[in-house]
Amino acid sequence: MASRSFKTAVRVVTTSKKSGRADRITNFQEAAHHAMWRALPLPARGVQASVIIPAKDEAVNLPATLAALAAQTDLHGQALLPHSFEVLVLANNCLDHTAHVVREFAARHPRLRLHIAEVTLPKEQAHVGQARRLLMDEACRRLEQGGHPRAFIASTDADTRVSPTWLISIAAELATGVDAVGGRILMDNADPTCPVRRCQLRDAAYYLLRARLEDHLDPAPYDPWPRHHQHFGANLALTTRAYRHVGGLPVVPYLEDEALVQRLVHHDLHLRHSPAVKVYTSGRQQGRVAVGLSWQLRQWAELQQAQREPLVDNPQRLQAEWQLRAQLRRLWKQHSAGTLRALPAYPTATGLSRAALRREITRAGSFGQLWEKIRGRFLVQCCGCWPAVPLSVAIRMLREQVAALESSPPVAAGHLCI
Numbered sequence: 001m002a003s004r005s006f007k008t009a010v011r012v013v014t015t016s017k018k019s020g021r022a023d024r025i026t027n028f029q030e031a032a033h034h035a036m037w038r039a040l041p042l043p044a045r046g047v048q049a050s051v052i053i054p055a056k057d058e059a060v061n062l063p064a065t066l067a068a069l070a071a072q073t074d075l076h077g078q079a080l081l082p083h084s085f086e087v088l089v090l091a092n093n094c095l096d097h098t099a100h101v102v103r104e105f106a107a108r109h110p111r112l113r114l115h116i117a118e119v120t121l122p123k124e125q126a127h128v129g130q131a132r133r134l135l136m137d138e139a140c141r142r143l144e145q146g147g148h149p150r151a152f153i154a155s156t157d158a159d160t161r162v163s164p165t166w167l168i169s170i171a172a173e174l175a176t177g178v179d180a181v182g183g184r185i186l187m188d189n190a191d192p193t194c195p196v197r198r199c200q201l202r203d204a205a206y207y208l209l210r211a212r213l214e215d216h217l218d219p220a221p222y223d224p225w226p227r228h229h230q231h232f233g234a235n236l237a238l239t240t241r242a243y244r245h246v247g248g249l250p251v252v253p254y255l256e257d258e259a260l261v262q263r264l265v266h267h268d269l270h271l272r273h274s275p276a277v278k279v280y281t282s283g284r285q286q287g288r289v290a291v292g293l294s295w296q297l298r299q300w301a302e303l304q305q306a307q308r309e310p311l312v313d314n315p316q317r318l319q320a321e322w323q324l325r326a327q328l329r330r331l332w333k334q335h336s337a338g339t340l341r342a343l344p345a346y347p348t349a350t351g352l353s354r355a356a357l358r359r360e361i362t363r364a365g366s367f368g369q370l371w372e373k374i375r376g377r378f379l380v381q382c383c384g385c386w387p388a389v390p391l392s393v394a395i396r397m398l399r400e401q402v403a404a405l406e407s408s409p410p411v412a413a414g415h416l417c418i
Contacts, residue, residue, distance in 0.1 A: 036090070036117040037138050044083035044113065047146040049167050049237075050139035051087045051154045054131035058158035059096045061282065062089070066105045068161040070112045074168045085167055086113035088139055089158075092121050092131045098158075129256035132233060133249040140248075143240050150174060154237040155257070159282040161188065162235075169276045170237045178222050179269040180238035182231030182261070183277030199304060202391055206312060209398035211273070216405045217319065218326035222270040231271060233257040235279040242269050266368040309390040315397040317386035324349045324378060325371060332367045350377045 051069060055062060069087055072080045091098040102116040121130055136153055143151035152174055156162055163169075166183070173181045187200065207229040215225045236257055246263035249256055264271055303310055327344070334340040340361070343354045350357065364370035389397070
């Protein structure tokens, strides 16, 4: 029998005004963790997945979100075993009946291992980054207690419905050896005739073409085509080992998912952008975070009203960047294997001499760390060379670039075309 949900309402405040911000955050997380989750039952032995949902005033949306999780199946349509996953919801700073809705849902679905905690975060911590961090920390701790060798944390949002095979599809991708999975985030009940929706579709086409171009220029064996471009909190999963390796989710007010992915890249951990892992999210323009999908939808709406197009990264710059990254990746592999000898010069691309480039390669602890530094220099060097272009222009350029690469023989390695 699955456990029912538990309520742990707590107001946690920091205790020292003299300590630094990092200390206050650490003390807060420790105090909040102890207070919020102490009433939960032990995790099931062998639980493989912990789904985390931050929720602020989401009483209306959560029933559909939870229903989709309660209906998870394998690829043959058979219901997942109740002990194979659990769901953690954190109702933070709510003014509605979010927690009550979750408890009622748990009572009606006793097979779903659903747990709810409530917290009133202090003002400086009252944001989605802190809420998702508290959830992920607890999920990781519980999964480690469960002892499953391939345990993973799966993040979604309170206004999002996961597909019926969401969890099993994540597990299948992680079984290939990758450390994290970013899934597709699709709009729920979107009107294709809506001007904002049309802008979103063009934006998706732009980013999918970017992903195709990137795959041609600097392919990743662990993230092969077909792939996509999304790795956001509404559909993001990673192993407990990866979560511990990168030091957890960065505590930032917004774009915490992007910050986590940057940590994964920095540590050379492998992220798969899987088309098979899908969720459907609301198209609301008044969201719960300062910068996110709702903010982006508002930006597109304003541009539509002004009869202006969004400006996006110039595909020529992207091509030069990914060609440079591919060349540096080959040098890094040679360095790691102890076979790095003569270096090509990159005066235009990086502003570094051969000797300086060798020093940077030697000092870097990972390729991700090396690329962060070299990319920064590259962007400075090419500043003004490739200005942003209108979205429709970028799509046309990308289609031409991809078509040219797919109709031409591969370019020999060793020379940077810039």
